[in-house]
Amino acid sequence: MSTETLLRLENVVKHFPVHSTRLLRRTEGVVHAVDGVDLDVRRGETVGLVGETGCGKSTLARCILRLYDLTSGRITFGDTDITELSRRKMRPHRKRMQMIFQDPYGSLNPRRRVGPIIGDPFAIQNVADGEERKRKVQELMELVGLNPEHYNRFPAEFSGGQRQRIGVARALALRPEVIVCDEPVSALDVSIQAQIINLLDDLQDEFGLTYIFIAHDLSIVERVSDRVAVMYLGKIVEFGPTEQIYNHPRHPYTKALLSAMPSADPDVAEARERIVLRGDVPSPIDPPSGCSFHPRCPKAQQHCVDVEPPLEVKFTDPPAHRAACHFPVGDGEVLAHATPELALDTEGDVL
Amino acid sequence: MQLLTVEDLKVSFPTPDGVVEAVRGVSFSVDRGKTLGIVGESGSGKSVATQTIVGLNPGGKVSGQARFEGRDLLTMGRDELRRLRGAEIGMIFQDPLSSLHPYYRVGWQIMEMIRNHTDMTKRQARQRAIELLELVRIPQPHRRVDDYPFQFSGGMRQRAMIAMALALNPKLLIADEPTTALDVTVQAQIMELMQRLQDEFDIAIILITHDLGVVADVADEVLVMYAGKPMEVADRRSLYYRPHHPYTVGLLESLPRPTNKGQRLKPITGQPPSLIHPPQGCPFHPRCPYVMDRCVSEMPPLDDADGGVAGHRSACWLPSDIAGASPELDAQRLDVAQRNRTAVAAAPEGGAR
Numbered sequence: 279m280s281t282e283t284l285l286r287l288e289n290v291v292k293h294f295p296v297h298s299t300r301l302l303r304r305t306e307g308v309v310h311a312v313d314g315v316d317l318d319v320r321r322g323e324t325v326g327l328v329g330e331t332g333c334g335k336s337t338l339a340r341c342i343l344r345l346y347d348l349t350s351g352r353i354t355f356g357d358t359d360i361t362e363l364s365r366r367k368m369r370p371h372r373k374r375m376q377m378i379f380q381d382p383y384g385s386l387n388p389r390r391r392v393g394p395i396i397g398d399p400f401a402i403q404n405v406a407d408g409e410e411r412k413r414k415v416q417e418l419m420e421l422v423g424l425n426p427e428h429y430n431r432f433p434a435e436f437s438g439g440q441r442q443r444i445g446v447a448r449a450l451a452l453r454p455e456v457i458v459c460d461e462p463v464s465a466l467d468v469s470i471q472a473q474i475i476n477l478l479d480d481l482q483d484e485f486g487l488t489y490i491f492i493a494h495d496l497s498i499v500e501r502v503s504d505r506v507a508v509m510y511l512g513k514i515v516e517f518g519p520t521e522q523i524y525n526h527p528r529h530p531y532t533k534a535l536l537s538a539m540p541s542a543d544p545d546v547a548e549a550r551e552r553i554v555l556r557g558d559v560p561s562p563i564d565p566p567s568g569c570s571f572h573p574r575c576p577k578a579q580q581h582c583v584d585v586e587p588p589l590e591v592k593f594t595d596p597p598a599h600r601a602a603c604h605f606p607v608g609d610g611e612v613l614a615h616a617t618p619e620l621a622l623d624t625e626g627d628v629l
Numbered sequence: 630m631q632l633l634t635v636e637d638l639k640v641s642f643p644t645p646d647g648v649v650e651a652v653r654g655v656s657f658s659v660d661r662g663k664t665l666g667i668v669g670e671s672g673s674g675k676s677v678a679t680q681t682i683v684g685l686n687p688g689g690k691v692s693g694q695a696r697f698e699g700r701d702l703l704t705m706g707r708d709e710l711r712r713l714r715g716a717e718i719g720m721i722f723q724d725p726l727s728s729l730h731p732y733y734r735v736g737w738q739i740m741e742m743i744r745n746h747t748d749m750t751k752r753q754a755r756q757r758a759i760e761l762l763e764l765v766r767i768p769q770p771h772r773r774v775d776d777y778p779f780q781f782s783g784g785m786r787q788r789a790m791i792a793m794a795l796a797l798n799p800k801l802l803i804a805d806e807p808t809t810a811l812d813v814t815v816q817a818q819i820m821e822l823m824q825r826l827q828d829e830f831d832i833a834i835i836l837i838t839h840d841l842g843v844v845a846d847v848a849d850e851v852l853v854m855y856a857g858k859p860m861e862v863a864d865r866r867s868l869y870y871r872p873h874h875p876y877t878v879g880l881l882e883s884l885p886r887p888t889n890k891g892q893r894l895k896p897i898t899g900q901p902p903s904l905i906h907p908p909q910g911c912p913f914h915p916r917c918p919y920v921m922d923r924c925v926s927e928m929p930p931l932d933d934a935d936g937g938v939a940g941h942r943s944a945c946w947l948p949s950d951i952a953g954a955s956p957e958l959d960a961q962r963l964d965v966a967q968r969n970r971t972a973v974a975a976a977p978e979g980g981a982r
Contacts, residue, residue, distance in 0.1 A: 330812040330813075330814060330815075331783070331812050437900045437901075438671075439900065440900070467670040467671055467839065467901070468670060468839060468840070468841070468880055468883060468884065469670060469879060469880060469883055469896060469897035469901075470896070470897075470900070471883065471896075472883035472884075472894035472895065472896030472897075473896040473898075475894055475896075476893060476894055476896060479893070494812060494813065496813065497842075497884070497885040497886075498885055500885060501885040501894070534814060535813060535814060537817075538813040538814045538816065538817035539813055539842075540813070540816070540840060540842025540843050540845065540846075541842055541845060541846075541886070541887070542841040542842045542845050542869065542881060542884050542886050543845060543869060543886055543887055543888065544845050544846055544865050544866055544869050544870075546887055547842075547845045547846030548846055552817065552821070554814075554817050554818050554821055555814045555817075555818070557768070558782040558784055558785065558815070559782075
């Protein structure tokens with residue numbers, strides 16, 4: 279891993295308008311899917327993005343790939359500001375960034391043969407055709423552990439794990455620099471997950487790939503990531519080196535997420551401090567004021583309602599580790615029985 | 630006597646492609662206040678087995694026994710089973726959205742369930758529904774009882790399903806992947822809720838999951854299934870710390886755990902087998918790194934392993950005293966396997982990506 283910054287996100291915001299329907303009382307509003315994210319990704323590293331459903335991690339990934347246009351903010355890829363590039367100007371950059379999707383069933387056209395599916399990127403970018411394309415596709419198939427003789431098979435003839443390999447081969451076709459992996463193993467069986475994780479790992483070593491790895495399985499993220507960003511309601515609430523995040527979480531949300539992580543080890547599972555968060559993630563249409571985690575936070579105080587905390591270094595942590603919290607969690611601090619000093623609103627879904 | 634005892638359950642389904650042998654002889658039992666975890670991957674037969682005993686798999690060819698308080702569920706008439714299902718055996722499924730009817734209010738669905746099995750009036754049933762929603766910690770239950778499922782979040786829907794499953798104080802709760810569709814934080818809430826309710830009402834729980842992490846701290850006993858057969862059964866400590874069957878070992882090794890930190894994950898090579906033409910002998914042999922000649926032709930019986938401590942049994946021909954997962958034990962197993970292997974059995978390639 280080098281220290282060269284390959285990808286820089288500055289105050290990235292993505293809002294989706296909500297149009298009025300009869301079912302929703304609100305006439306109009308916006309979903310604050312991504313709400314001011316700063317992130318830098320270095321060449322050759324893996325940045326893990328974790329958070330609950332609806333926290334904006336997939337939207338952020340799609341913004342990075344310019345599959346969505348930003349509401350505001352800036353994305354720099356290498357030396358180029360790609361935020362405003364036109365479709366045509368974007369195309370040369372597209373081959374430098376690819377995506378692997380969660381669902382190996384939905385992301386492959388069932389009516390097309392596997393060879394052409396993997397060869398599509400060559401066709402789109404006019405890189406190779408005819409026999410050369412076929413040869414390149416078969417090389418890719420071999421690279422990801424598929425039998426090149428299966429070039430003419432349909433996706434339905436492959437198992438889930440093999441299909442995910444097809445997705446990986448397609449993403450690798452143009453030798454990209456960045457691959458965004460959006461839940462690449464969560465649809466797979468346990469025994470197959472490790473196969474795909476190891477494959478991604480090997481390919482990273484071989485081609486110096488940079489990964490943005492989105493997953494809700496925290497133990498897998500821990501295993502693959504150099505740095506981890508924890509998202510909550512469209513914002514990064516904590517970001518830092520993996521071992522810092524997992525061993526010294528500062529944000530109560532990070533701490534709660536980690537405590538909920540299932541461990542396939544009875545002793546660890548029993549000894550763990552279990553913080554059960556109250557309620558559900560609030561609506562991103564109308565996120566809470568101040569720190570958006572305050573309605574569920576065991577440490578919340580009035581200050582958290584009034585003032586949004588900046589993402590900054592806490593205690594004596596290394597400068598790379600930053601958290602957005604007014605009352606960060608100290609090492610060894612127990613949160614399980616903490617009760618907030620804050621009176622909770624009677625309306626909300628708070629248990 | 631155990632609350633539920635299942636013996637030698639076999640289930641097969643005729644399909645145009647051939648007969649799918651989904652469950653090929655599995656036995657288990659569970660008692661009140663206890664949790665049995667059934668772990669397996671897709672196609673292992675874990676869901677089919679439990680759905681069959683409550684009569685939710687019409688069209689399957691079923692043999693064996695499933696005695697619930699002495700009565701055999703498999704030979705019971707449809708009406709009798711129907712009275713039992715819901716009232717004495719509650720069920721929750723993976724996807725709480727498709728388990729609730731989108732057109733009916735949540736409270737109405739719980740009331741329907743109650744009124745179907747008891748002679749409560751509408752008013753009483755509604756009161757009971759509100760109590761139940763409160764029990765599973767739905768905020769403002771008297772108001773939310775009139776909500777539609779889409780107005781509930783995923784976690785709240787699953788809690789509503791649990792409320793419905795528990796409406797009539799069942800003795801047994803079958804939870805089929807109850808937290809798979811949910812976030813870890815919500816998963817923790819649901820697991821805590823299930824344990825609290827178990828303590829309170831002394832319910833037996835069968836927890837079906839593919840996730841070894843979920844059963845690690847809740848199951849009293851764990852059954853590992855593969856290709857329709859039981860591979861290993863043990864109390865949870867033995868299963869996690871002294872696994873005997875190479876499949877269990879493989880599952881544990883392929884997970885990121887504190888014990889294999891910093892090491893490369895060790896996946897199980899290959900793919901799960903077809904259930905139309907399951908492999909001869911031990912179904913795991915095509916993927917097993919310790920395959921021996923015998924494994925190819927003869928299915929090992931589920932026998933005592935590791936001294937049979939607390940009912941630890943495993944279906945594997947390897948010596949019963951090699952239990953646990955470590956590089957040394959791996960070497961021991963390989964050594965035994967190599968001495969008992971000729972050209973008949975070929976170990977799967979370990980280096981495959």
